[in-house]
Amino acid sequence: MEFTQIEGGVTAVPGFLACGVHAGLKKDGLDIAMIYNPVLCSCAGVFTSNKIKAAPLLVTMDKLKLKHGYAHGIVINSGNANACTGISGFINAKNMCAVAANRLGTDEDYILVASTGVIGEPLPMDKITKGIELAVKSLSKSGGHDAAKAIMTTDLTVKEFALSFEIDGKKVHMGGMAKGSGMIHPNMATMLAYITTDISISPDVLKKALREVTDDTFNMITVDGDTSTNDMVVVFASGEAGNAPIIEDTSKGYEAFVEALRHVCTVLAKDIARDGEGATTLIEVNVKNALTKRDAKLAAKSVVGSNLFKAAVFGKDANWGRIICAVGYSGAGFDPGKVDIYIGDIQVARDGAGIEFDEERAKKLLSMGTVSVTVDFKQGDAEATAWGCDLSYDYVRINASYRT
Amino acid sequence: MEFTQIEGGVTAVPGFLACGVHAGLKKDGLDIAMIYNPVLCSCAGVFTSNKIKAAPLLVTMDKLKLKHGYAHGIVINSGNANACTGISGFINAKNMCAVAANRLGTDEDYILVASTGVIGEPLPMDKITKGIELAVKSLSKSGGHDAAKAIMTTDLTVKEFALSFEIDGKKVHMGGMAKGSGMIHPNMATMLAYITTDISISPDVLKKALREVTDDTFNMITVDGDTSTNDMVVVFASGEAGNAPIIEDTSKGYEAFVEALRHVCTVLAKDIARDGEGATTLIEVNVKNALTKRDAKLAAKSVVGSNLFKAAVFGKDANWGRIICAVGYSGAGFDPGKVDIYIGDIQVARDGAGIEFDEERAKKLLSMGTVSVTVDFKQGDAEATAWGCDLSYDYVRINASYRT
Numbered sequence: 001m002e003f004t005q006i007e008g009g010v011t012a013v014p015g016f017l018a019c020g021v022h023a024g025l026k027k028d029g030l031d032i033a034m035i036y037n038p039v040l041c042s043c044a045g046v047f048t049s050n051k052i053k054a055a056p057l058l059v060t061m062d063k064l065k066l067k068h069g070y071a072h073g074i075v076i077n078s079g080n081a082n083a084c085t086g087i088s089g090f091i092n093a094k095n096m097c098a099v100a101a102n103r104l105g106t107d108e109d110y111i112l113v114a115s116t117g118v119i120g121e122p123l124p125m126d127k128i129t130k131g132i133e134l135a136v137k138s139l140s141k142s143g144g145h146d147a148a149k150a151i152m153t154t155d156l157t158v159k160e161f162a163l164s165f166e167i168d169g170k171k172v173h174m175g176g177m178a179k180g181s182g183m184i185h186p187n188m189a190t191m192l193a194y195i196t197t198d199i200s201i202s203p204d205v206l207k208k209a210l211r212e213v214t215d216d217t218f219n220m221i222t223v224d225g226d227t228s229t230n231d232m233v234v235v236f237a238s239g240e241a242g243n244a245p246i247i248e249d250t251s252k253g254y255e256a257f258v259e260a261l262r263h264v265c266t267v268l269a270k271d272i273a274r275d276g277e278g279a280t281t282l283i284e285v286n287v288k289n290a291l292t293k294r295d296a297k298l299a300a301k302s303v304v305g306s307n308l309f310k311a312a313v314f315g316k317d318a319n320w321g322r323i324i325c326a327v328g329y330s331g332a333g334f335d336p337g338k339v340d341i342y343i344g345d346i347q348v349a350r351d352g353a354g355i356e357f358d359e360e361r362a363k364k365l366l367s368m369g370t371v372s373v374t375v376d377f378k379q380g381d382a383e384a385t386a387w388g389c390d391l392s393y394d395y396v397r398i399n400a401s402y403r404t
Numbered sequence: 405m406e407f408t409q410i411e412g413g414v415t416a417v418p419g420f421l422a423c424g425v426h427a428g429l430k431k432d433g434l435d436i437a438m439i440y441n442p443v444l445c446s447c448a449g450v451f452t453s454n455k456i457k458a459a460p461l462l463v464t465m466d467k468l469k470l471k472h473g474y475a476h477g478i479v480i481n482s483g484n485a486n487a488c489t490g491i492s493g494f495i496n497a498k499n500m501c502a503v504a505a506n507r508l509g510t511d512e513d514y515i516l517v518a519s520t521g522v523i524g525e526p527l528p529m530d531k532i533t534k535g536i537e538l539a540v541k542s543l544s545k546s547g548g549h550d551a552a553k554a555i556m557t558t559d560l561t562v563k564e565f566a567l568s569f570e571i572d573g574k575k576v577h578m579g580g581m582a583k584g585s586g587m588i589h590p591n592m593a594t595m596l597a598y599i600t601t602d603i604s605i606s607p608d609v610l611k612k613a614l615r616e617v618t619d620d621t622f623n624m625i626t627v628d629g630d631t632s633t634n635d636m637v638v639v640f641a642s643g644e645a646g647n648a649p650i651i652e653d654t655s656k657g658y659e660a661f662v663e664a665l666r667h668v669c670t671v672l673a674k675d676i677a678r679d680g681e682g683a684t685t686l687i688e689v690n691v692k693n694a695l696t697k698r699d700a701k702l703a704a705k706s707v708v709g710s711n712l713f714k715a716a717v718f719g720k721d722a723n724w725g726r727i728i729c730a731v732g733y734s735g736a737g738f739d740p741g742k743v744d745i746y747i748g749d750i751q752v753a754r755d756g757a758g759i760e761f762d763e764e765r766a767k768k769l770l771s772m773g774t775v776s777v778t779v780d781f782k783q784g785d786a787e788a789t790a791w792g793c794d795l796s797y798d799y800v801r802i803n804a805s806y807r808t
Binding site: 049050051052053081083084085086089118119120121226227228229306307308311312314315317319320321322324325326327328329332334336349351352353354391392393395396397398399400401 | 453454455456457485487488489490493522523524525630631632633710711712715716718719721723724725726728729730731732733736738740753755756757758795796797799800801802803804805
């Protein structure tokens with residue numbers, strides 16, 4: 001299938017409006033984002049598996065259920081997670097939707113809500129209310145970039161991506177934005193990520209596609225092993241592309257849609273990993289020839305999650321012992337006497353034991369900003385890829401003083 | 405029960421000899437340790453749950469099985485883990501035992517072996533052989549301290565502890581030594597720790613006691629979430645105290661022995677956590693009033709394992725949101741609306757939501773070298789304690805350049 005990368009993020013899809021405004025939750029910069037489509041969209045979400053779920057997640061999950069997977073848009077604030085804020089936090093999250101819906105002239109249950117930032121502090125609702133009013137006025141066809149900026153916390157880069165493809169002669173658009181940085185180790189959910197598309201698809205099938213894709217993309221990245229209270233991915237599909245509606249996973253166009261969604265989510269997931277707090281290097285770990293997909297996933301995630309290997313990458317040290325050690329405690333099934341390991345194209349271990357390799361060339365590979373590690377189990381044909389980043393002094397610095 | 409702390413480590417127990425010598429595996433300092441008792445001892449061990457087990461572990465496990473839990477001693481080298489070294493690594497580990505047994509004049513299967521250090525490099529057997537020969541000559545009644553030094557890698561402190569207690573009028577001694585520092589997140593096993601005692605106990609009962617105690621002590625510490633390929637705890641019991649042999653867990657003295665063992669292992673485990681690579685602060689997390697012990701353990705270990713909370717402690721930031729977040733993704737069952745959290749004696753959250761607290765006093769508590777966190781589930785009566793350390797710049801520095 002062919003995709004064409006197009007400019008922009010969530011507003012690269014015709015019909016979607018967005019914006020980012022400054023409401024004063026963060027000292028500087030944009031801190032309230034909105035995505036809105038006057039057309040009622042099919043909508044699906046995946047949410048954190050953390051037992052502690054922030055109020056906006058509970059509210060959004062509730063609305064999606066209540067309205068059977070239809071929504072007009074979402075309002076998102078950064079600078080405050082509205083998590084562990086008790087009953088008043090729940091009321092505040094609901095009020096964010098109500099204020100937005102009132103100004104937009106729609107049903108409040110068609111407006112979703114999300115928050116990201118510090119846990120446990122009450123939302124300053126006066127600032128939020130004014131910010132939402134300003135956001136509604138600021139919605140525009142070119143507001144996607146500002147929206148992507150407004151959801152950032154310690155992120156250094158704006159994360160957005162868009163593409164178009166064809167289904168049966170109809171041009172379909174898809175755009176996405178995401179924020180990540182710390183507390184990133186999604187599990188059946190992920191960081192904040194929002195995807196828009198004009199494909200025609202039913203909410204149920206959209207949900208199926210999103211779950212499948214999330215498991216292979218956002219759920220395969222890790223920055224620090226901490227699964228946030230606020231993770232969510234939401235997709236809005238307006239149906240304006242005019243394709244024959246996709247109402248089952250056997251419908252024409254479903255496979256193409258999933259492939260496009262996977263592409264957008266992979267780009268955003270890798271952007272999140274690359275921009276992990278303090279990261280200097282994107283680490284990609286491919287586990288291949290495993291007996292099951294589960295084994296491959298466990299092993300790949302364990303390696304990108306190992307503090308010791310992450311610190312070695314920061315030090316440009318080809319310490320493959322830490323790779324095989326992390327594979328060993330991952331819970332994956334494999335034969336220790338069969339494992340081959342490669343850093344880039346350099347083989348560093350064969351049949352579970354070290355071999356001579358060019359340390360200088362390995363050091364060079366580790367200094368290029370992206371490093372790929374391959375672990376070959378030589379047993380079956382399942383494979384998986386996980387992404388992460390190195391562990392640097394700056395990770396410690398950023399997180400030692402996050403609230404101050 | 406009353407314990408009397410006594411001087412020394414493994415040689416605080418009459419009858420045990422030990423030593424530490426320099427064989428040249430490390431640039432400087434002692435790098436081969438030996439513990440030996442001419443009396444054949446009951447012996448039990450627990451070993452890493454990592455699927456990748458270093459050759460010396462496989463050899464030691466094999467000997468304990470072959471000899472039904474009896475041994476005279478152990479030879480341990482630091483500076484090289486003899487892990488992922490293939491068949492020759494296995495042969496080298498066996499040869500370490502053979503060389504020692506030959507010089508000691510005993511059966512090689514009564515001598516155990518352990519290694520710690522870099523993974524994947526062959527042991528320099530010429531140096532090792534000479535070192536073992538020197539070690540046998542250096543064995544002494546006061547060699548425990550040197551032995552404890554010789555098993556250190558990036559450890560900054562020597563870890564040893566000893567006590568005595570009475571069973572039925574007979575004085576029993578117990579001494580221990582350990583090494584830790586990085587790659588510390590034991591699971592059904594732990595770092596290197598060796599315990600000697602003169603109690604009379606059968607190997608089977610000794611094994612039961614060791615497993616029970618290890619689960620509550622060494623398995624409740626974490627430095628970085630990495631479970632090593634080389635973790636082991638081994639206990640030697642000579643029987644020379646002259647108590648009526650403990651041959652069942654209902655035998656007189658069993659409970660007292662377990663309590664003493666728990667005390668020694670807790671001291672060593674906390675020493676390991678406090679001396680985690682780059683650590684400035686020992687973190688103790690108590691989870692209480694949980695529905696089950698498993699829930700309490702999962703939650704406590706998750707908090708001490710959170711990079712984000714560890715970095716906050718390094719920054720003296722009372723960021724309790726990261727505590728509740730780590731509890732939330734721990735897998736423990738609990739009611740998010742009931743959780744209370746304390747840092748020291750300062751309550752920072754009630755019923756899952758933040759409350760006002762004295763940030764300045766919290767900062768002071770976080771600056772004292774040891775901080776205790778209490779998480780109260782207010783549901784049942786199970787509890788657990790876990791220990792860890794903060795995440796500092798020095799952890800990154802040490803691990804970015806471990807091999808160089």
